[in-house]
Amino acid sequence: MWTIDDSVNLYGVDGWGNGYFSINGRGNLAVSPRKDAGEKIDVMEVVDRISQSEMASFPILFRFPQILEDRLKEINGAFLASMEELEYQGGYRLVFPMKVNQRKEVVEYIVRGGKDLNVGLEVGTKAELLAALSLGLDPDALIICNGYKDQDYLKLALKFGEANNIVIVIDIFEEIFDLLRCSGELGAKPRLGLRTKLFSRGSGRWEESGGELSKFGLSTAEILESIRILSEKGMVDCLKMLHFHIGSQITDIRKIKVAMNEAARIYAKVRKVAEVEYFNVGGGLGVDYDGSKTPTPASANYTLQEYSNDVVYTLQRTCDEEEVSCPTIVSESGRAIAAYHSFLAFKVIGKKNSKDGFEVTPTEDDPVQIEDMRQALENMDLENYAEFYHDALHYREELFDAFNLGNIGLEERSKGDLLFWKVCQKAASFAKADENDSEEFESLKKLLSKKYIGNFSLFQSVPDMWGVQQIFPTMPLHRLDEEPTVKGTIADITCDSDGEIRSFAGENSDFLALHELEAGEDYFLGTFLLGAYQDTLGDFHNLLGCVNEVHITVVDGSWRISKIVRGDACEKLLRFFNYDPEERLGEMISRCCLGEAEREKAMEAIRTALGEYSYFKNRYLGA
Numbered sequence: 246m247w248t249i250d251d252s253v254n255l256y257g258v259d260g261w262g263n264g265y266f267s268i269n270g271r272g273n274l275a276v277s278p279r280k281d282a283g284e285k286i287d288v289m290e291v292v293d294r295i296s297q298s299e300m301a302s303f304p305i306l307f308r309f310p311q312i313l314e315d316r317l318k319e320i321n322g323a324f325l326a327s328m329e330e331l332e333y334q335g336g337y338r339l340v341f342p343m344k345v346n347q348r349k350e351v352v353e354y355i356v357r358g359g360k361d362l363n364v365g366l367e368v369g370t371k372a373e374l375l376a377a378l379s380l381g382l383d384p385d386a387l388i389i390c391n392g393y394k395d396q397d398y399l400k401l402a403l404k405f406g407e408a409n410n411i412v413i414v415i416d417i418f419e420e421i422f423d424l425l426r427c428s429g430e431l432g433a434k435p436r437l438g439l440r441t442k443l444f445s446r447g448s449g450r451w452e453e454s455g456g457e458l459s460k461f462g463l464s465t466a467e468i469l470e471s472i473r474i475l476s477e478k479g480m481v482d483c484l485k486m487l488h489f490h491i492g493s494q495i496t497d498i499r500k501i502k503v504a505m506n507e508a509a510r511i512y513a514k515v516r517k518v519a520e521v522e523y524f525n526v527g528g529g530l531g532v533d534y535d536g537s538k539t540p541t542p543a544s545a546n547y548t549l550q551e552y553s554n555d556v557v558y559t560l561q562r563t564c565d566e567e568e569v570s571c572p573t574i575v576s577e578s579g580r581a582i583a584a585y586h587s588f589l590a591f592k593v594i595g596k597k598n599s600k601d602g603f604e605v606t607p608t609e610d611d612p613v614q615i616e617d618m619r620q621a622l623e624n625m626d627l628e629n630y631a632e633f634y635h636d637a638l639h640y641r642e643e644l645f646d647a648f649n650l651g652n653i654g655l656e657e658r659s660k661g662d663l664l665f666w667k668v669c670q671k672a673a674s675f676a677k678a679d680e681n682d683s684e685e686f687e688s689l690k691k692l693l694s695k696k697y698i699g700n701f702s703l704f705q706s707v708p709d710m711w712g713v714q715q716i717f718p719t720m721p722l723h724r725l726d727e728e729p730t731v732k733g734t735i736a737d738i739t740c741d742s743d744g745e746i747r748s749f750a751g752e753n754s755d756f757l758a759l760h761e762l763e764a765g766e767d768y769f770l771g772t773f774l775l776g777a778y779q780d781t782l783g784d785f786h787n788l789l790g791c792v793n794e795v796h797i798t799v800v801d802g803s804w805r806i807s808k809i810v811r812g813d814a815c816e817k818l819l820r821f822f823n824y825d826p827e828e829r830l831g832e833m834i835s836r837c838c839l840g841e842a843e844r845e846k847a848m849e850a851i852r853t854a855l856g857e858y859s860y861f862k863n864r865y866l867g868a
């Protein structure tokens with residue numbers, strides 16, 4: 246009997262869920278927005294209520310603001326715990342880097358949820374700075390300005406820096422001249438940071454962000470020169486922060502230890518000549534997307550507590566050795582803050598690669614290969630399946646040749662195809678029973694796998710799956726108390742063959758275990774951990790737009806929908822790409838409609854279509 250625990254293991258929920266996701270007793274996916282508070286939301290309850298009330302159609306991105314808040318508390322708590330244990334004489338400030346998710350609602354939840362913890366923001370462009378300034382942070386909360394900076398950006402930061410805690414980080418050496426010029430012009434004293442270029446690098450996919458060849462950062466010679474220039478102007482006291490960032494998703498804790506060693510040493514040396522207040526360790530804190538707890542790209546081989554222990558310990562030890570005071574530690578752990586808070590729920594609207602429904606009827610004058618193929622199918626067993634499968638491959642070749650030479654017709658060819666398919670299925674099941682994992686039978690499994698079609702766009706909702714082949718856990722939202730008997734991949738509704746989920750968390754990473762579709766019943770899948778980088782990196786391939794968003798919070802032990810953000814209607818998408826949908830409409834309609842009434846009806850139909858969601862409506866195409 247299939248149990249819920251079997252599903253927990255199969256989909257690896259405990260591995261990647263980090264306490265926020267689990268499977269409940271009804272076989273549905275459950276969310277615990279406040280990990281330790283114990284409330285569990287049955288996702289299918291939410292799905293049912295939304296479907297019944299028709300308040301929003303799928304695909305829907307579910308956001309859980311309380312998960313964001315929980316992440317802030319957990320990361321902050323880990324650092325405070327490390328500091329307490331090691332009796333660290335300095336503070337900690339968590340900062341959210343806006344490039345991880347610039348959506349206003351998301352940043353607002355972070356600012357609001359992080360108020361008591363004094364959570365700040367990091368920005369990398371002028372527009373991000375403007376967005377950050379619009380959110381009404383406390384004057385004491387850090388706003389850290391990174392990235393390439395033109396004069397507008399610098400002046401904005403300087404101007405608002407007087408009344409706010411804005412630190413302008415010099416990311417490339419030459420910026421210091423522009424900054425000093427702008428600061429002179431405005432008569433505004435900057436609060437400055439220097440980004441150091443470390444010799445050590447990160448690990449994983451974004452390894453190139455660190456090391457000597459990295460795009461940003463000052464060499465030791467440039468740091469010394471910057472300090473000399475500041476001293477000359479009597480502005481050394483403006484230097485408030487040292488910063489480093491060795492790349493996102495650091496998969497191996499050893500890389501963090503090595504980088505911390507180097508950066509802490511640089512801090513200690515600089516601290517002897519300038520009263521640097523903040524030591525900013527950047528981002529990189531990994532998220533275990535596949536739940537494997539290994540240093541592979543979709544995972545990380547360390548815990549949050551291990552990370553904060555290493556950062557705090559290394560810094561303290563170095564400061565003690567060098568006899569300098571301990572700084573306030575700043576971390577910009579964007580991915581670790583945002584990843585968990587959202588997931589995409591979508592319906593399966595059909596399946597491909599299924600010849601199951603077709604029957605083969607033998608006739609007298611079938612060519613001999615078809616008869617042989619039928620024999621192979623009938624007489625196959627655990628002993629001979631490999632041999633008979635090879636025979637069938639051969640018969641199929643012969644049938645193709647015969648077809649290409651014009652010796653057999655479409656009827657015979659199709660019969661051969663169907664029989665071959667049945668042979669493959671039977672051979673694959675014997676191979677499974679035989680635990681035959683030879684390459685030949687592994688690729689046979691691939692051939693037999695199904696493609697379920699999901700009503701979503703990979704390019705819009707999971708862009709990193711396409712761009713950098715990142716794994717995001719995907720699994721059914723319900724029926725988790727039933728054994729999933731189908732193996733398949735998930736194609737999206739774009740016309741692009743790259744729009745397909747082909748890598749999965751868990752053991753058999755080429756396929757997802759799926760349930761048979763049942764006529765008239767909706768089947769829902771979810772793709773998880775989408776809160777970091779996916780929201781604004783997504784694009785409009787095939788003019789599929791932003792999805793509907795439903796925000797869920799727990800109040801007094803029960804869940805409620807706290808906000809709905811409408812996805813893009815077709816008209817908005819057209820206008821975004823400079824179409825004027827009404828421009829030629831009259832002309833087009835006159836071309837095909839004669840009477841006034843008919844024209845009016847056509848106009849109405851187009852207006853309705855323009856107002857509609859760009860994804861499929863709630864319709865099931867049948868199995």
Ligand SMILES: *Cc1c(COP(=O)(O)O)cnc(C)c1O
Binds near residue numbers: 367492528577578777
């Ligand atoms: C991208 C970036 C971050 C965020 O990194 P995560 O790995 O998402 O935590 C932090 N700091 C800087 C300077 C960045 O460029």
